[in-house]
Amino acid sequence: MLLNTIELGPENDDLSQPPVVFLHGLFGRARNFGFFQRRIAATRRTLALDLRNHGASPHGPMDYPTLAADVCETLAAHNALPATVVGHSMGGKTAMMLALSFPAEVHSLMVVDIAPGEGGFSQSHELARKLADLPLPDFLDRAGADAWLGQVIPEKSVRDLMLMNLDLGERPRWNIGLREIVASMPVIIGWPDLQPGIHYDGPTLFVAGGRSHYIQPDNYPAMRRLFPHYRLETIPDAGHWVHAQAPQAFLTALEHFLRVA
Template identity: 55%
Template sequence: MLLNVSERGPEHPTPAGALPVVLLHGLFGRARNLGFVQRRLAATRRTLAMDLRNHGSSPHGPMNYPAMAQDVLDTMLHNTACPAIVLGHSMGGKTAMMLALSQPTAVRALIVVDIAPAQGGFDRLDLPDNLDSLAFPPHLDLHGTNDLLRPYIANDAVRQLMAQNIRQGDNPGWAIGLKDILAAMPDLMSWPQLPPGLHYDGPTLFIRGEDSAYISPANYPVMKALFPNHRLESISGAGHWVHADAPRRFTELVEDFLAHIP
């Protein structure tokens, strides 16, 4: 499956050897969620922010991490962006890890944002099971979208996250493959069983929000086993949406990591 791509790059040709950077958003997000870091990196590198399947403007279909990693690889090859440095947040981080483990020659270096290669993640969204059968009025604007979702989603941040996935104006409705996403939630919450000894030797940076529980000391052994050449950085005052809570510090860590990739 070829994914929708938002590409940005420098005004002048990139230096020889400056590999492209692929950016992968989290659950119920889209490519533009990583816009701040993409704009910063695009000053010196080619960047490709992708809508993962069932998200943004990408096609819909059944989803799991091997399939999503294959989508990313197919899209990288289609856009002549292979190998690349791959950065993924949350669900995008699990997709990036799966890509690096299954296709290591396609991933020169890996950045994983606030997610571990383990069971867990997304447990605070608290979405009702019948959200995909939501009844939409004939016309909807942003204010009306929030009013429509409020009885179903009490958390303001989660409601805003979901509101970006509703098509507004005349004939409103879900713009994402919500049925496929909800059906895949057990797979998205988990982590696939991998062959013994499988690991990725490339440079790897894990970035966690200090106020987030998605990466914990219990995850350190599997992180070490799967990604032996990794380091972990924490950002104080940041939660799960690290890049939104502390964009400048987050981008500093990413740029410093990229500067040291041989």
């Protein structure tokens, strides 16, 4: 499946440097990384992708091998392989699966606040189900949509995220594959069984939010087994949405990784 892609870069791209690819998390979209993409695009070719069932990409059943295959196919179509891949949450699991499945196509890997294993998305499954069951009214403007979402989402920041996934006005509708996401949540929360010995030898940075629980010490053995050259960096003042909650610290970590990877 070819995915919707936002591509930015300098006029005279340095072809000796791999492109930088951004993969968003659950219920997100390519432009979630817009600030960072614009900064990196001053000197490097960048691509931000809408994963399947998100943004303007097509819909369909999803699991991590399928998501990784979508990304690989899309980057190949853009002549953007091998690439440095940056993924947050569900996008981080997709990035890890891409590196493990197609290691020659991943120059280096940055995984943001997610681990290779069961877990994460602790509230997302129930939220997705509630949203799918919430009847859409005949008309929604932004204020009305905020109030409508407030029936199941108390947090303003989460409502703002979900508002991006609604087409407002007369006959409002979800522009994401919400039913497909609900059906896929068990495998999105999980992690595939992998063949013994599979691993990715490239430079790998895990970035954790200091106030998040998505990366725990009991994840470290799997991280070392699958990504033997990984480093872990913690941004103390951030929760799960590291890049949104501590943008300057995240940008510093990203720019340093791109220099040394």
